[in-house]
Amino acid sequence: MKAFAERLPFQPVLEGNASPMLKTLLLALAFAGMSLTSAEAQDARAHQHATMAPASPDGSPYAQATAAAMETMHAGMMSAPVTGDPDHDFLSQMIPHHQGAIDMAKAVLGSTEDPAIRNLAQSIITEQTYEITLMRSMLAASADTAKPVPETTP
Structure with missing residues (x-):
């Protein structure tokens, strides 16, 4: 574990006085980021989101709210209109992604007393609402300023 932690940019957080929940979250994010393949990162439709397990199997209100938020987020991302225009497609897929983050942040606000997690969740709500x-x-x-379709010749 120490060898892995030494390579992380947030090592001071892991070794400092951060809450165990924050440490676990950072490690989970690091592992999740390492597990993405380039093909999955380039093609959101490569994911089989419908088969994803809920974040926590305990059936708590937090686990239920998070699972519902992720299901709604994934459905929204997969059903976002795709036009072939990278700018449009990126924006239309990121809106439900950001809304999912907001919904998950609201879920943790109802379940934690940890000030660092509460602060992070509130920041996510504020920033991602603005970004949406x-x-x-x-x-x-x-x-409003759609580009005309280029003319082609046979």
């Missing part, structure tokens, strides 16, 4: 508004305005602006 920004992405929606960018989509609306691009719809």
